[in-house]
Amino acid sequence: MNKEFLKIATENQNLLRKVCNTFCNDEDDRKDLLQDILIQLWKSYPTFRQESKVTTWMYRVALNTAITRYRKVKSKPESRSISDSEIEIITRDRSFEQKEQIDNLYKAINKLSDVEKSIILLYLEDYNSDEIAEIVGISSNYVRVKVNRIKSKLKEYLEKIYE
């Protein structure tokens, strides 16, 4: 097994976890998606020519895998894509208010479409419009339009939650 690939995957596991938690509603689904993403990364690793950053390449493969993955449509979507125990663990050193904010943010993100989730995930990870455009395959202008629309939607969802 290629040591360099394993190093890249373990160093960037936070990225992979964030993608899985954004697109999946339960633990089994997250594990399956994580496995699929790792397999796709492994398959496309030989053709990765370092033309872009490693994280850009990983996001591209991870988002493509998450969106094009064959899955049965769940009849009753969960309210958010992350469980209570996971919220507890990832917010261990945070205040109650911060925990609530993270919880509510995930609830709001869960209401977005797959494309919107991809774009907002990249935006929240501090990618600029040009980088998001390259990963998603649309123009930078359209990225800015989409980001503004998604932020308005998220604000609206969060305001409803806080009411």
Added chain:
Amino acid sequence: MNNDELKNIWQKIDFNKSEDFELTEDNIVEMLEGRTYDIFSRISKNVKIGFWILGAYIVIIALSYYHAYFTTDSVMNDISGKYFLALLDVLIDGFIVVTFIYFVVKYNRIDKAAISHSNLKSTISEVIKILSTYKKLFYYGFTIGALGFVFGFIVGVQKGIEIAAEEYGAARAAEFPEIRIYVITFLIGLALIGGILFTVHFFFKKLYGKYLIQLQECQTELIEAE
């Protein structure tokens, strides 16, 4: 909550905090040996099953051709125009086999690894194209197969009526006007074709219908307004 607050909240999420989520090299190696649920693996599995079914189909049609056209006790020997029917059979069965092989060749030429690290819009377009080709050829194969089956059924009914007419005499045969027989046979044939196509459509929609619609919705969302 303003825009900066969204990012501030998001930056607080850190899965590295917990050992429960730690992904080790051993975990990764184990996962890489597992099965995947991507659409290409699914279609590849269907292609493998298809080859087995195709093999069985070729054996069955070879045996039925041999019996129908190369044995002396076959009922086909009494049918006028049997060589025309043989040609039709070969064309129909040949079409089904060629359709399947055409899809397999086209599918194997696709660089699936390259698709996975293209941009999202290209990836979705490629997957929709593959699935649409698969759907089209799947339907063509079954439609032509259904037409062949019904045609054989109609010929069989005609021959059966001729045999009955010989057995029971011309007077009895006159009770069943030829035109009525043709119409009834045609309607039954139409119903059979409809039934087969409905079943095929139902199963394909069950397997891939919603998935294709979801992908098409994503594709539509990525189309920029002029």
